[in-house]
Amino acid sequence: MNRRDAIERVAWILGGTVIGAEFFMSGCKPAGSKVEDLFDQDHTAFLNEIAETILPKTNTPGAKEAKVGQFIGVMVRDCYTADDQKIFLNGLGKLDDATEKKYSVKFMGADIKQRTAVLADLDKEQAAYNKTKKKDDPNHYYEMIKQLTLLGYFTSELGCTKAMRYLPVPGKFVGDYPYKKGDKAWALV
Numbered sequence: 572m573n574r575r576d577a578i579e580r581v582a583w584i585l586g587g588t589v590i591g592a593e594f595f596m597s598g599c600k601p602a603g604s605k606v607e608d609l610f611d612q613d614h615t616a617f618l619n620e621i622a623e624t625i626l627p628k629t630n631t632p633g634a635k636e637a638k639v640g641q642f643i644g645v646m647v648r649d650c651y652t653a654d655d656q657k658i659f660l661n662g663l664g665k666l667d668d669a670t671e672k673k674y675s676v677k678f679m680g681a682d683i684k685q686r687t688a689v690l691a692d693l694d695k696e697q698a699a700y701n702k703t704k705k706k707d708d709p710n711h712y713y714e715m716i717k718q719l720t721l722l723g724y725f726t727s728e729l730g731c732t733k734a735m736r737y738l739p740v741p742g743k744f745v746g747d748y749p750y751k752k753g754d755k756a757w758a759l760v
Contacts, residue, residue: 610644617663618643620679622720624686631734634724642723643716654709662712669693 610618619640626634634640647659670678670689678686690713697711704711724730736755 610648614663615640615644617679618716620686621666621690621716622723624683624690625717625720626724627683632729634720637724637727637729639720639723639727642727643719646719646723647715655715658709658712659715662716665712666693666716 617640619635619638622634622639622643626639628636647656651659666689667678669692670676670681670685673689673692674681674685676685678689681689693713694717697713697717700711701714725734734755
């Protein structure tokens, strides 16, 4: 190999590294996404309240304490397509409209029983939608909200360490460990 070939190859490798770094740093943002400010503090507070209604604080921390609203905002902004982002945002408005139609108050002004009833209605609505949904039909907005809430909570530090059994240094694998009704699931971290 001569010097010229070596320099060309090094330049190609370094160029590839720079291009690869930009691709890596862009994360999972969909191409053409122009939604940097998709979720402001009001949206995040709204998402936290929805998530807290789905996973309320009991003897374990709730979704709001695990900052699931912020997680949902990041996931929708960075990982959803523009079409799914639109469905999600329109769905937040529909959720507010459903609460107002049923109780004459917006979701944020409703009490916990009213919020729970509205989300239970939406859960039934999305289950019916999924029964008739064709392969190319978009997801129901409430299904997106619920899935992101569960994902955000059970992948958070609080969800893994407080709501699930957690052993920072696990022992040997026991495949037939006895299960008692009411036991927590194991956190796989």
